[in-house]
Each structure stands twice: as C-alpha cells, then as structure tokens.
Amino acid sequence: MDDLNAPRICHIDMDSYFVSTEILRYPDLKGVAAVVGGGSRHQPRLMPDGTRQYARLKDYVGRGVVTTATYEARALGVFSGMGLMKSAKLAPEAVLLPTDFQRYKHYSALFKNAVRTIASTIQDVGIDEIYVDLNGIPGDVLAIARSIKHAVTDATGGLTCSVGIAHSKLVAKIASDLQKPNGLTVVPMSAIPDIIxxxxxxxxxxxxxxxxxxxxxxxxxxxxxxxxxxxxxxxxxxxxxxxxxxxxxxHGVDRRPVTTERESKSMSRETTFDRDLHPKGDRGRLGEIFTDLCIRVSEDLKRKGYVGRTVGIKLRFQDFQTVTRDYSLPELTDDALVIRRAATECLKRIKLNQRIRLLGVKVSALERSDSTKLQLFRQADLFE
Ligand SMILES: [Mg+2]
CATH class of the missing domain: 1.10.150.20 (5' to 3' exonuclease, C-terminal subdomain)
Structure with a gap:
C-alpha cells in the first residue's frame, strides 16, 4: 500500500557528468584518473596501432579549470573548479580531456527525455540535474526511482545518476549527493535530524x-x-x-514547488552597458543600475498583477561567461525594496573578479496578486 506521507520530491543528478560522457566514447579510460577541462585543446590522438594517446595534466599550461573529475581523480584531491595547473601538482599523470559541450547537451536531452517517459512534472535546473515531482504517479517511490535510474542508464548507453527523495526540493538536493555515484537516498522528514x-x-x-x-x-x-x-x-x-x-x-522547510517550464512564469529586466563596468571602480554606477532594474521589475509585476517568490540575477562578464543566482523569499512580493534586498543576497554569492557587460534582475515563481491562494501562502509560511 502507498504511504501517502512518503516523500515524493526527487532530485536527480548525473554522476561526474562531463567526464562520464567522455568515458562512453573512450572506454579505455574507465577506472582511470581523468578530468575534463581546458577548452577544446588536447584532443586524444589515435596512434597507428589503434590505441589512443591522451594529454596528461602535467602537460597543461594555462588558466583553465577542471570542469569534472572522475572519482579516481577525486581520490587524488582533484575537484571541479580547481585550476588545471594546481591539480597537475596532485595528479600529474591524470588524463586531460577536452571539453565538448555539444556532446554534453546531447546526452542531457537523452537523460531528461528518459525521465519524461516515467514522470511529467520535471523542472530543469541544469545540464545534468532536474527535480521531479512523483505525486500522482502510482506506486512505491523507491520502485519508481529505480525505474527512472534504469531508464536513464538505458537511454544514455551507460551513464548513471544519483537520486535524492524528500518532502522538499531543498532536502532532496542534499540527499542526492549522499551516496554518489549511482546513489538512491530517501530522507523522510523524521530522518532529517539523523541524516541531514x-x-x-x-x-x-x-x-x-x-x-x-x-x-x-x-x-x-x-x-x-x-x-x-x-x-x-x-x-x-x-x-x-x-x-x-x-x-x-x-529544518528542511522549503515550499517551492517543482515547476515545469510551462508554468514557471517570470518577469525580468536586463541591461547591457555601453562599456564594461568594473565591480569596484564603477560601484556607484552599478548600484544605481541595479536599483533601477529592481524598480522596473516591481513596476512590471504591479502593472500586470503578479507577485513572485523567487528573485534571480544574471551577470555577464567581459569574457561572456554568464552567471545566475536566485533566492527564494519567505513571502510573495512585488515590492522593489524586497526585490533589491534579495537580489543583493544573490550578488553576494558571485565572485566579482572581472568587468561586467550585462546585469539582469528577474522575479519568478509568480502568482496572481489577487489570488486567494496568496493569503493561504502567507499563513502557511509562518515559521514552524
Ligand atoms: Mg552532477
């Protein structure tokens, strides 16, 4: 019999994603310390005898970082985000593979489509991770999760994922990381003190x-x-x-629903600067623009009759790298000051070490501001 109180929110995260998709085409690297990074240089070379020759970390010169490391490389202390030259000191003989985003996008679609054959309420949160709401799908959550895992491995020709299941997205995300790789971890509310x-x-x-x-x-x-x-x-x-x-x-309290793209309405404003602005040197100007964007989003929301729960910002740096962060509020809002405060929290989580080309502010997880649900939300959100 189904336990109606069983947790049914899943977070699914592919295991060492980029490097695992590379190992699908270079199976000789299975079980080897290897990393992906450093752009598209360092293509493996096919030798006359049919074997492949790979670049090693010790060969790398430059400022690139590790995007993903195999578990064998992690065992040597190499992690994603680490500079390649620094990681070469820890694992000089580790294989260095070039980055191939087209390939990662292709496998991402295969993985997500495989999950869609089993569940339809899916929120895309990145190239290698999604949230899935299992409510409405009959059956035991563990059995459903196992069939999702099989479907993913089948559809991708061998990639594995780790699944976390809880009552909220926040706890599900923590749970998916607890037994990597190929994990399946359920954390009911009652287990939060012990596990989380x-x-x-x-x-x-x-x-x-x-x-x-x-x-x-x-x-x-x-x-x-x-x-x-x-x-x-x-x-x-x-x-x-x-x-x-x-x-x-x-306390594991997080009421954000799993929102499919279709439902997830948002309103945003962004601006590209005439010249790239320096985070310190142009601080005053950036602050003004930032405030102005928050006011304009707030005015859009009020004019169209919406309030939102999640505030996000987008930054594009001089080198075109784009970074986003979001922040969920305890209450729905259309207030410029509240949006500005939340957007500032987002900004604090971004490392500002180069000039900025573009700044954007977004409010999402919208509700009609006249909805009676709003009142209920406010009551339900009183701290438990
Ligand atoms: Mg991952």
Whole structure:
C-alpha cells in the first residue's frame, strides 16, 4: 500500500557528468584518473596501432579549470573548479580531456527525455540535474526511482545518476549527493535530524562559501547547529530575510514547488552597458543600475498583477561567461525594496573578479496578486 506521507520530491543528478560522457566514447579510460577541462585543446590522438594517446595534466599550461573529475581523480584531491595547473601538482599523470559541450547537451536531452517517459512534472535546473515531482504517479517511490535510474542508464548507453527523495526540493538536493555515484537516498522528514543535521552547513544549496565562513565564525558548523541557533544572533549577522530562510532551510522547510517550464512564469529586466563596468571602480554606477532594474521589475509585476517568490540575477562578464543566482523569499512580493534586498543576497554569492557587460534582475515563481491562494501562502509560511 502507498504511504501517502512518503516523500515524493526527487532530485536527480548525473554522476561526474562531463567526464562520464567522455568515458562512453573512450572506454579505455574507465577506472582511470581523468578530468575534463581546458577548452577544446588536447584532443586524444589515435596512434597507428589503434590505441589512443591522451594529454596528461602535467602537460597543461594555462588558466583553465577542471570542469569534472572522475572519482579516481577525486581520490587524488582533484575537484571541479580547481585550476588545471594546481591539480597537475596532485595528479600529474591524470588524463586531460577536452571539453565538448555539444556532446554534453546531447546526452542531457537523452537523460531528461528518459525521465519524461516515467514522470511529467520535471523542472530543469541544469545540464545534468532536474527535480521531479512523483505525486500522482502510482506506486512505491523507491520502485519508481529505480525505474527512472534504469531508464536513464538505458537511454544514455551507460551513464548513471544519483537520486535524492524528500518532502522538499531543498532536502532532496542534499540527499542526492549522499551516496554518489549511482546513489538512491530517501530522507523522510523524521530522518532529517539523523541524516541531514550532522552535515556541514555548506551542503545546503543557498549557503555559499561566504555565508558558510560567517556561520563557522559564529561556531555554527553543522546544519543541526544552525537549526538550533539563536534566531536573534542569526538576524544580527545576516539580516532578517536571509536569517529566516537559514532557519527554515536547516529544518528542511522549503515550499517551492517543482515547476515545469510551462508554468514557471517570470518577469525580468536586463541591461547591457555601453562599456564594461568594473565591480569596484564603477560601484556607484552599478548600484544605481541595479536599483533601477529592481524598480522596473516591481513596476512590471504591479502593472500586470503578479507577485513572485523567487528573485534571480544574471551577470555577464567581459569574457561572456554568464552567471545566475536566485533566492527564494519567505513571502510573495512585488515590492522593489524586497526585490533589491534579495537580489543583493544573490550578488553576494558571485565572485566579482572581472568587468561586467550585462546585469539582469528577474522575479519568478509568480502568482496572481489577487489570488486567494496568496493569503493561504502567507499563513502557511509562518515559521514552524
Ligand atoms: Mg552532477
């Protein structure tokens, strides 16, 4: 019999995604320390005897970073985001593979379509991860999750994923990371103190390196310590909005629904600058533009009769690298000040180390502002 209270929100994350898709075509690298990174240089060379010769990390010169590392490379201390030259010191003989985004997009579509054959409420959150709402699909969640995993491996010709299942997206995302690779982890509400609370605060999506460091400085290392922290102390350190979110997050409370693209309405404003602006040198100008964008989004929302729960920002740097961050509010809003505050929280989570070409502000997870649901949302969101 189905347990109606069983958790049914899934987070599915492909295992060491880029490098795993490379190993599908270079099966001789199975079980080998290897990384993907450094652009499209370093193509493997086919030798006359039919074997392939790969570049090694020690051959690399430049400023590229590791995009993904195999578990064998991780065992040597090499992780994604690490500079390739730095990682060469730890694993000089590790294989270096070029990046092939076309291939990763192709396999991404295969993986997502495979999940769609089983579940239809899917939220795309990245090239290698999605949320899935299993509500409405009959059957035991573990059995459904296993069939999803099989479908993904089948459709991709051998890639594996890790699945986390919980009552909320926030906990499901933490859970998918607990038994990688090829994991399947269910965390019911009642298990949060045992499974989630011992983990470092940085495991929560939305607690970045800066917030983690600040929490650690307050003596708060684990999610459990955060759950039991003094709300006044947190508010003093982080402000009201973020401190309230931190406490809800530590208790696993996150009411964001899994939204398919079709439903997920948003309103945004963005602007490309006449000249690239420097994060420090042009700070004043950037601040003005930032405020102006928030005011314009707020006016759009009010004019069209919407309030939103999630505030996002988009930054494009001089080198065309685009970064987005979002932040979910405890209450729906159309208020420019609230949007500005949330957008600032997003901005704090981006490393500003080069000039900026474009800045955008978006409000999503919209509801009609006249909807009676709004009132219910506000009541339901009182801290539990
Ligand atoms: Mg992944």
């Amino acid at each position: 609370w011992p983990l470092a605060v940085s495991k929560v999506n939305g607690i970045g390196p800066k917030a983690s460091a600040k929490l650690n400085a307050l003596g708060i290392m684990t999610i459990g310590e955060l759950a039991k922290a003094d709300p006044a102390l947190l508010q003093e350190a982080f402000g009201r909005t973020y401190s309230e979110w931190l406490l809800r997050a530590a």
